[in-house]
Amino acid sequence: xxxxxxxxxxxxxxxxxxxxxxxxxxxxxxxxxxxxxxxxxxxxxxxxxxxxxxxxxxxxxxxxxxxxxxxxxxxxxxxxxxxxxxxxxxxxxxxxxxxxxxxxxxxxxxxxxxxxxxxxxxxxxxxxxxxxxxxxxxxxxxxxxxxxxxxxxxxxxxxxxxxxxxxxxxxxxxxxxxxxxxxxxxxxxxxxxxxxxxxxxxxxxxxxxxxxxxxxxxxxxxxxxxxxxxxxxxxxxxxxxxxxxxxxxxxxxxxxxxxxxxxxxxxxxxxxxxxxxxxxxxxxxxxxxxxxxxxxxxxxxxxxxxxxxxxxxxxxxxxxxxxxxxxxxxxxxxxxxxxxxxxxxxxxxxxxxxxxxxxxxxxxxxxxxxxxxxxxxxxxxxxxxxxxxxxxxxxxxxxxxxxxxxxxxxxxxxxxxxxxxxxxxxxxxxxxxxxxxxxxxxxxxxxxxxxxxxxxxxxxxxxxxxxxxxxxxxxxxxxxxxxxxxxxxxxxxxxxxxxxxxxxxxxxxxxxxxxxxxxxxxxxxxxxxxxxxxxxxxxxxxxxxxxxxxxxxxxxxxxxxxxxxxxxx
Amino acid sequence: xxxxxxxxxxxxxxxxxxxxxxxxxxxxxxxxxxxxxxxxxxxxxxxxxxxxxxxxxxxxxxxxxxxxxxxxxxxxxxxxxxxxxxxxxxxxxxxxxxxxxxxxxxxxxxxxxxxxxxxxxxxxxxxxxxxxxxxxxxxxxxxxxxxxxxxxxxxxxxxxxxxxxxxxxxxxxxxxxxxxxxxxxxxxxxxxxxxx
Numbered sequence: 001x002x003x004x005x006x007x008x009x010x011x012x013x014x015x016x017x018x019x020x021x022x023x024x025x026x027x028x029x030x031x032x033x034x035x036x037x038x039x040x041x042x043x044x045x046x047x048x049x050x051x052x053x054x055x056x057x058x059x060x061x062x063x064x065x066x067x068x069x070x071x072x073x074x075x076x077x078x079x080x081x082x083x084x085x086x087x088x089x090x091x092x093x094x095x096x097x098x099x100x101x102x103x104x105x106x107x108x109x110x111x112x113x114x115x116x117x118x119x120x121x122x123x124x125x126x127x128x129x130x131x132x133x134x135x136x137x138x139x140x141x142x143x144x145x146x147x148x149x150x151x152x153x154x155x156x157x158x159x160x161x162x163x164x165x166x167x168x169x170x171x172x173x174x175x176x177x178x179x180x181x182x183x184x185x186x187x188x189x190x191x192x193x194x195x196x197x198x199x200x201x202x203x204x205x206x207x208x209x210x211x212x213x214x215x216x217x218x219x220x221x222x223x224x225x226x227x228x229x230x231x232x233x234x235x236x237x238x239x240x241x242x243x244x245x246x247x248x249x250x251x252x253x254x255x256x257x258x259x260x261x262x263x264x265x266x267x268x269x270x271x272x273x274x275x276x277x278x279x280x281x282x283x284x285x286x287x288x289x290x291x292x293x294x295x296x297x298x299x300x301x302x303x304x305x306x307x308x309x310x311x312x313x314x315x316x317x318x319x320x321x322x323x324x325x326x327x328x329x330x331x332x333x334x335x336x337x338x339x340x341x342x343x344x345x346x347x348x349x350x351x352x353x354x355x356x357x358x359x360x361x362x363x364x365x366x367x368x369x370x371x372x373x374x375x376x377x378x379x380x381x382x383x384x385x386x387x388x389x390x391x392x393x394x395x396x397x398x399x400x401x402x403x404x405x406x407x408x409x410x411x412x413x414x415x416x417x418x419x420x421x422x423x424x425x426x427x428x429x430x431x432x433x434x435x436x437x438x439x440x441x442x443x444x445x446x447x448x449x450x451x452x453x454x455x456x457x458x459x460x461x462x463x464x465x466x467x468x469x470x471x472x473x474x475x476x477x478x479x480x481x482x483x484x485x486x487x488x489x490x491x492x493x494x495x496x497x498x499x500x501x502x503x504x505x506x507x508x509x510x511x512x513x514x515x516x517x518x519x520x521x522x523x524x525x526x527x528x529x530x531x532x533x534x535x536x537x538x539x540x541x542x543x544x545x546x547x548x549x550x551x552x553x554x555x556x557x558x559x560x561x562x563x564x565x566x567x568x569x
Numbered sequence: 570x571x572x573x574x575x576x577x578x579x580x581x582x583x584x585x586x587x588x589x590x591x592x593x594x595x596x597x598x599x600x601x602x603x604x605x606x607x608x609x610x611x612x613x614x615x616x617x618x619x620x621x622x623x624x625x626x627x628x629x630x631x632x633x634x635x636x637x638x639x640x641x642x643x644x645x646x647x648x649x650x651x652x653x654x655x656x657x658x659x660x661x662x663x664x665x666x667x668x669x670x671x672x673x674x675x676x677x678x679x680x681x682x683x684x685x686x687x688x689x690x691x692x693x694x695x696x697x698x699x700x701x702x703x704x705x706x707x708x709x710x711x712x713x714x715x716x717x718x719x720x721x722x723x724x725x726x727x728x729x730x731x732x733x734x735x736x737x738x739x740x741x742x743x744x745x746x747x748x749x750x751x752x753x754x755x756x757x758x759x760x761x762x763x764x765x
Contacts, residue, residue, distance in 0.1 A: 240694075
């Protein structure tokens with residue numbers, strides 16, 4: 001650990017949050033349907049889409065209709081993507097000559113990209129055609145992100161409303177967010193990536209004759225265009241197997257910085273936009289503070305863990321200053337540490353190092369950040385509504401302590417909202433621990449493990465945490481392209497997305513119908529350090545505590561094994 | 570639910586065309602006009618126009634006269650640029666300890682001091698194009714001997730190919746192996762072994 005490393009971590013985080021402010025202000029305008037400078041280009045397209053859909057933008061939807069639209073859209077996306085992957089051999093632009101994906105892999109991959117998870121059971125370079133990358137995966141990188149942000153907009157309107165029956169229109173939100181936010185920024189970022197070295201070509205491969213006279217086949221894809229939305233929409237699905245550790249996806253420190261920043265900036269911006277729509281800017285600032293505290297703590301912990309002496313290096317008398325197994329030289333420990341905190345806190349799931357080879361606590365922190373519920377700052381949109389759920393539980397707990405009906409942002413929080421909130425929150429331990437428990441004793445599941453002992457359990461836990469949290473990163477030694485893993489991880493992703501989002505929308509509907517109250521002297525302030533502390537506690541207890549026994553058997557016991565191995569020398 | 574089917578289909582198809590076909594093709598078009606070298610994969614060609622490799626992608630080096638990259642877990646033989654991968658071995662995996670011990674033992678005679686970590690660990694991608702300055706400088710004596718040139722000349726060439734941190738803060742200092750080896754062949758060809 002050195003000063004340069006700490007400076008890199010602090011500066012990266014500062015740039016991310018700094019840029020989130022203007023972006024959030026812009027996004028609030030998009031949510032509110034106000035004019036933006038892109039209107040001359042996109043207003044006609046918008047009208048065309050609404051006409052084609054038969055949607056009346058100003059009408060608004062009840063929470064149930066909003067949820068139904070969200071589900072209908074996700075089903076349509078799933079079907080189209082499944083077909084694209086399953087039958088890519090019949091579609092154009094398949095210069096690689098790849099066959100269609102197997103049914104279980106198509107199922108898993110389609111769910112993965114529709115739920116904004118981007119878990120990948122396959123090696124893209126040897127599996128997915130150029131057309132599947134573009135029309136299949138790139139487009140759903142956009143759309144699943146837009147759907148998540150749409151839900152955040154609906155939740156924001158619920159808090160702003162005074163006895164309203166509607167939450168806005170899902171189709172309008174989806175269209176406006178795609179056109180005015182995701183597309184223009186991705187276009188600029190993609191071109192920057194190409195300028196900095198990322199390939200962007202329809203050519204599938206180049207044959208090289210190496211300097212020592214060997215042959216090297218270099219796989220190529222339209223990389224930059226997908227990389228841009230992969231990070232900006234907290235998707236994280238690699239264009240190559242090594243994801244953003246691959247030099248084509250992340251060639252240097254500058255692209256690395258842009259990728260780290262862009263994978264979190266939109267999630268923070270959703271909170272800023274929420275604050276403006278609800279007229280609660282200070283409260284939004286408190287939510288951002290909670291997120292930043294967690295990310296900083298996680299980055300520091302991973303940085304510390306990965307600069308501990310690695311037993312295998314110590315045993316070979318090699319330099320053991322940094323655990324370089326599974327890391328790239330150009331990034332080193334600090335760039336990797338802040339990346340890990342951002343990608344696991346934000347349900348992005350892209351990686352610039354292999355988490356499976358991290359020191360026990362480094363990998364453990366990555367897993368723990370996912371298990372805290374993907375709201376630090378979480379996926380685009382989904383992070384905001386995850387954090388609002390936790391905030392409601394926090395004010396409810398505070399209300400119980402003093403015996404008052406709790407309020408949050410002018411809305412009375414009653415039993416009904418808390419029931420919906422808890423319904424959403426409990427889906428995580430149910431899916432993660434439930435599936436892991438079964439997989440840990442099932443031979444067909446255990447066949448996929450790459451590492452023995454406690455680390456093997458960590459591979460299982462990480463996989464279900466990642467899928468349920470819609471994160472998508474992995475302890476990648478796990479061979480997940482089997483019917484068991486593809487099917488159960490697919491179901492975990494579905495639960496994590498929809499069994500969470502639908503109760504949240506029900507909660508939003510219930511809140512929207514309530515009168516908006518003014519603050520009184522009896523209102524618990526939700527914009528100060530007291531609330532920040534309370535919220536941190538609730539997140540740790542709700543998210544952390546239930547996973548502790550499982551973590552104790554995985555990364556924590558492995559940590560003590562590592563200490564033992566070092567002490568024995 | 571029926572009323573949702575039309576917008577669901579129209580939106581999915583419209584945006585698949587716009588974002589899945591139009592957007593990547595637009596980026597490809599602009600990229601090929603504005604940044605053709607990068608868009609094509611930053612390829613390096615020899616005097617005859619044949620592709621030697623990509624400046625961004627590591628390739629295997631084993632001869633003593635060349636700077637060696639890191640061990641690679643990509644593909645079966647390493648540095649398979651159409652099958653990127655890390656080893657994914659856990660920190661306490663016996664296989665990892667065995668591999669590192671074996672590789673380190675082979676490198677101990679090459680130079681003074683501890684073997685650098687990046688010389689015995691596989692990268693995340695298996696295609697890491699770089700090595701650390703410590704790793705490169707430790708190989709200088711071997712390279713100089715194989716080429717019949719002075720160690721100082723090799724050290725200087727390595728130093729001149731060291732890329733620092735961006736803005737002094739972001740990333741780590743590194744040396745691109747392929748570019749350095751091309752420079753070695755150009756500036757310090759030394760004694761050419763027979764058959765090359």
